[in-house]
Amino acid sequence: MQQSSKNRIWNIAKREMRQLSARPIYLFSMVFAPLFSALFFITLMDEGLPTELPIAVVDLDNSSTSRGLIRQLDAFGQTAVTVRTASFEEARKEMQSGSIYGIYRIPKDFATLAAQGKQPKLSFYTNNASLIAGSLLFRDMKTISVLAGGSVGLQVGLAKGQTESQIMGQLQPISIDTVTLGNPWLNYSVYLNNIIIPGILQLMIFLVTVFSIGNEIKLGTSRDWLQQSGNSLLKALLGKLLPHTVIFTTVGLSITYILYGVSSFPLQSGWLPMVAAMVLLVLAAQAMGVFMIGVLPTLRLGLSFASLFGMVAFSITGFTFPVKAMYPPLQALSELFPLRHYFLIYVDQALNGRALYYTWTEYVILASFMLLPLFVGRNLKRALLYFNYIP
Amino acid sequence: MNLLHIIKEGIQDTCYIWKSELNLIFKDSGVMIFFFLVPFAYPVLYGLIYNNEVVREAQLVVVDHCDTQSSREFIRRINGTPDVDVVYYANNMDEAKDRLDRKEAYGILEIPSNFSSDIHTGKRTTVSLYSDMSCLLYYKNYLIAATEASFDFGKEMVQSLHPSTTREEGKIAVNPIPYESVAMFNPANGFGSFILPAILILVIQQTLILGICMLGGTAREKNRFHTLVPISKHYHGTLRIVLGKSLAYIILYILTCCWVLIIVPALFDLPQHVDIGTLGLFVLPYLFACIFFSITLSGFVISREAPMLLFVFTSVILLFISGVSWPMHSINGFWRILAYAFPSTAGVQGFVAINSMGATLNEVAFEYHVLWIQTGVYFITACLVYRYQIIRSRKLLLKGSELMKQK
Numbered sequence: 034m035q036q037s038s039k040n041r042i043w044n045i046a047k048r049e050m051r052q053l054s055a056r057p058i059y060l061f062s063m064v065f066a067p068l069f070s071a072l073f074f075i076t077l078m079d080e081g082l083p084t085e086l087p088i089a090v091v092d093l094d095n096s097s098t099s100r101g102l103i104r105q106l107d108a109f110g111q112t113a114v115t116v117r118t119a120s121f122e123e124a125r126k127e128m129q130s131g132s133i134y135g136i137y138r139i140p141k142d143f144a145t146l147a148a149q150g151k152q153p154k155l156s157f158y159t160n161n162a163s164l165i166a167g168s169l170l171f172r173d174m175k176t177i178s179v180l181a182g183g184s185v186g187l188q189v190g191l192a193k194g195q196t197e198s199q200i201m202g203q204l205q206p207i208s209i210d211t212v213t214l215g216n217p218w219l220n221y222s223v224y225l226n227n228i229i230i231p232g233i234l235q236l237m238i239f240l241v242t243v244f245s246i247g248n249e250i251k252l253g254t255s256r257d258w259l260q261q262s263g264n265s266l267l268k269a270l271l272g273k274l275l276p277h278t279v280i281f282t283t284v285g286l287s288i289t290y291i292l293y294g295v296s297s298f299p300l301q302s303g304w305l306p307m308v309a310a311m312v313l314l315v316l317a318a319q320a321m322g323v324f325m326i327g328v329l330p331t332l333r334l335g336l337s338f339a340s341l342f343g344m345v346a347f348s349i350t351g352f353t354f355p356v357k358a359m360y361p362p363l364q365a366l367s368e369l370f371p372l373r374h375y376f377l378i379y380v381d382q383a384l385n386g387r388a389l390y391y392t393w394t395e396y397v398i399l400a401s402f403m404l405l406p407l408f409v410g411r412n413l414k415r416a417l418l419y420f421n422y423i424p
Numbered sequence: 425m426n427l428l429h430i431i432k433e434g435i436q437d438t439c440y441i442w443k444s445e446l447n448l449i450f451k452d453s454g455v456m457i458f459f460f461l462v463p464f465a466y467p468v469l470y471g472l473i474y475n476n477e478v479v480r481e482a483q484l485v486v487v488d489h490c491d492t493q494s495s496r497e498f499i500r501r502i503n504g505t506p507d508v509d510v511v512y513y514a515n516n517m518d519e520a521k522d523r524l525d526r527k528e529a530y531g532i533l534e535i536p537s538n539f540s541s542d543i544h545t546g547k548r549t550t551v552s553l554y555s556d557m558s559c560l561l562y563y564k565n566y567l568i569a570a571t572e573a574s575f576d577f578g579k580e581m582v583q584s585l586h587p588s589t590t591r592e593e594g595k596i597a598v599n600p601i602p603y604e605s606v607a608m609f610n611p612a613n614g615f616g617s618f619i620l621p622a623i624l625i626l627v628i629q630q631t632l633i634l635g636i637c638m639l640g641g642t643a644r645e646k647n648r649f650h651t652l653v654p655i656s657k658h659y660h661g662t663l664r665i666v667l668g669k670s671l672a673y674i675i676l677y678i679l680t681c682c683w684v685l686i687i688v689p690a691l692f693d694l695p696q697h698v699d700i701g702t703l704g705l706f707v708l709p710y711l712f713a714c715i716f717f718s719i720t721l722s723g724f725v726i727s728r729e730a731p732m733l734l735f736v737f738t739s740v741i742l743l744f745i746s747g748v749s750w751p752m753h754s755i756n757g758f759w760r761i762l763a764y765a766f767p768s769t770a771g772v773q774g775f776v777a778i779n780s781m782g783a784t785l786n787e788v789a790f791e792y793h794v795l796w797i798q799t800g801v802y803f804i805t806a807c808l809v810y811r812y813q814i815i816r817s818r819k820l821l822l823k824g825s826e827l828m829k830q831k
Binding site: 058061062066070073074076077078080083084085086087126128129130131134147150152153154155156157158159160161162163164165166167168171174175178179181182185186189198199201202203204205206207208209210211212213214215216219221224229232233236237240241244247248251332333336337339340341343344345347348349351352353354355357358359360363376380381384385387388391 | 469561564
């Protein structure tokens with residue numbers, strides 16, 4: 034009796050659902066891992082910026098002026114003065130032990146010298162082995178130094194009979210007004226989680242796709258699987274991966290909802306462009322997974338390929354260190370990562386709300402990842418029919 | 425049997441297990457990938473990705489509403505910094521924003537029409553800087569370049585406005601309190617110098633987990649009764665098994681550590697203020713903790729390939745929880761407790777302090793103690809795992825032989 038294609042695909046999908054529910058590892062890697070990661074990263078960074086980062090103060094002046102300065106510094110959101118040391122050496126030791134991320138040093142006779150116009154110098158040190166903490170503290174300690182200069186300059190100028198606007202024109206002739214487009218709070222959670230969480234989903238899709246197909250070869254069930262499809266690899270893959278697509282899309286869209294609904298991250302474009310991007314990311318990653326096991330039809334090699342590719346994606350996508358600053362061959366390589374294109378869509382749509390005109394090519398590229406399995410079809414089919422499991 | 429005999433037999437068995445474990449590792453190409461290929465190739469790949477360390481010449485569009493000699497000079501100053509490259513002069517903001525939309529630039533500098541007149545009359549003027557936030561490093565570049573240029577250029581303009589005052593006086597009026605900032609332990613402010621040390625330490629733990637769990641999973645698939653321990657007279661003591669296996673791993677990983685923690689940082693010019701003795705003393709408990717932790721985990725893995733699905737994604741979480749990227753100080757509550765369950769957290773904190781900041785064991789005493797405590801705890805759990813497995817395989821063996829008799 035000749036079965037219709039639809040029937041065959043449906044039967045293979047049912048077979049796959051039985052396999053998925055038989056092994057808890059599928060539930061773990063398809064649902065738990067991505068959602069747990071989402072929970073982890075969102076709650077870890079729920080303040081947006083690290084606050085109250087500890088610093089040490091070396092106050093060699095110890096006047097009311099210097100104490101006022103320290104109080105003001107302590108009042109900043111990112112800075113907390115937790116240690117006072119008598120010497121710089123002590124403070125440095127504290128920094129090496131990791132208990133502080135910055136040192137603010139006020140020189141001896143600071144207040145007296147400042148009043149006399151003798152230009153005493155303030156120094157501050159940041160621990161840039163921790164880049165985020167270092168740059169946040171740099172900002173606060175620099176601001177307080179500029180303010181200190183301002184208040185002294187104001188006193189001196191007023192004494193000379195200058196007006197306040199004249200003095201400000203002298204102290205800071207050109208001020209800079211910064212506008213951070215799309216993310217005015219410089220929120221790290223927005224900056225990182227928009228890509229890290231989909232990145233983990235992509236990694237798990239690679240792994241699960243390779244694992245489920247590779248396991249057919251390992252357990253010797255691949256011939257039976259192909260037979261059910263009437264020896265058509267396309268139908269076999271469609272039927273097998275359809276349940277995955279449903280589960281991963283559901284998880285993916287939950288992530289989209291967590292990012293833009295629950296956490297209210299910037300979504301200038303409205304929902305549709307990001308929902309489409311997520312659906313395409315899932316499909317592209319699945320296709321990439323088929324490609325991986327097609328190229329290396331040994332379970333462990335396929336999984337190693339998937340792990341490597343999935344992990345490198347976090348760096349080569351360029352959301353922390355820009356792709357344009359990497360070596361040209363790496364720039365070209367970055368195009369092969371679905372997450373890279375998802376990131377470019379996110380920047381245009383959710384973050385900046387640009388017209389689709391600037392972004393549509395990225396959607397097309399993401400969609401065209403689905404053609405990848407075509408290149409390995411013959412190799413994969415041969416593996417499914419004739420390969421024996423090699424541990 | 426006297427005590428001496430037990431000790432002698434124990435040592436012999438330990439050596440036997442050590443030898444056969446090494447054999448298993450070298451015969452298993454999957455494990456070889458984790459124990460050799462990944463630790464050797466991965467750090468190099470990451471080193472290459474981040475080798476340029478800093479972003480240079482971030483593309484900037486300028487909208488100059490003033491268009492005078494002084495505004496052009498100000499732009500020239502900004503363009504002259506290594507951080508920024510002015511790629512286009514737009515006539516208005518719409519045109520500039522279009523350049524951003526096309527990704528030809530990532531920031532806009534807008535100079536007001538009263539820029540020149542303000543400066544020449546001693547009034548404060550404000551320029552606007554717009555930055556695309558897709559990558560924080562661009563924003564940083566624009567801000568640094570604009571701040572430096574505005575400070576230097578502004579100072580000169582003020583001094584030229586007051587030629588009557590002496591140079592010294594002029595300096596004091598402009599800059600009554602100078603300040604200096606020092607970026608410690610990562611003077612170039614490089615991205616690679618900051619993230620790579622953490623990745624290096626993490627690679628050691630993760631490859632050990634993956635390799636040892638794969639060995640465990642394979643043993644489960646191959647052994648009769650699907651237990652971790654084979655039926656062999658050499659494998660009947662917990663301590664022998666755990667010590668014999670650990671010995672095999674630690675010998676391989678001493679080599680790996682030399683490559684990952686000493687040669688790779690030197691290869692990529694990362695900050696390296698390291699004292700080899702200190703590093704060696706610190707890495708020892710880290711390796712022990714990682715190995716016993718991995719052996720413990722291997723008790724819960726029943727198939728050869730499952731570890732990759734279970735543990736690869738944790739690398740991302742562990743990197744963030746280790747307190748390098750997101751400061752440890754801001755990791756609180758449950759996540760902090762979870763962080764210290766993994767050897768990598770104390771490992772990363774300690775290695776960064778020793779390698780990048782030149783700390784001695786005194787400064788990293790806390791991390792050092794944590795690692796030894798983990799070594800102790802995970803040694804006990806590793807033994808429990810094998811104790812359970814030995815008892816289980818004996819029971820199954822007994823049951824099996826009874827069944828045989830009944831037949």
